[in-house]
Amino acid sequence: MIAQPDLTLLETVYKNIYIGVLIILSIGLFLCLLRAVKGPRIVDRIVAVNMMGTMVIVMIAVLSLLLKEGYLIDICILYACVSFLAVVVITKVYIGVFRQNKEEGEDSDGVA
Template structure:
């Protein structure tokens, strides 16, 4: 850590460890939101929030332990978390658009189209 008095350094450690405990509790609630939903958008948002809290926890650990490589790990984790949320969002968007398109189509119209093509409709 930075060169400060011993009492101030102890106060910083207590503050940072308290922040880690708080992040742990909040991460637990994010995991609950991911499991319970109710919508897919809520789940994606909670995964993103959990990733952000994990990055913050790793960075706080880097300060407490005075290890610079942990900051590099948190940056890598941030990139991976960002890519995961982008991929999940694109998958969700594709499924949403497919459902919307299927709901918009009229089933009777699909039967007429398949008859025109010469397919057997059951």
């Protein structure tokens, strides 16, 4: 940021914007968690957790600008990778469980 005489006012406005965005995103995060608890099927829960991952990425990016620590954006990249990997692994595990239950001749709707 370029040093200017009205920097203190500008910094106050920036800080208020960052904190407001963080508060709104955390309210949305709680609503996502409500969907993840309520969701009747397993796919609803995974989708809700995936949405929470996206919101947390935006929150970390806002925090890195609020704290003026540039390396926090690296954690965003790592979080995106881990969130994608979690979805892939959970999906593969549930498809494997479903196939195993189907081979044993049990009720095939027991996954959800």
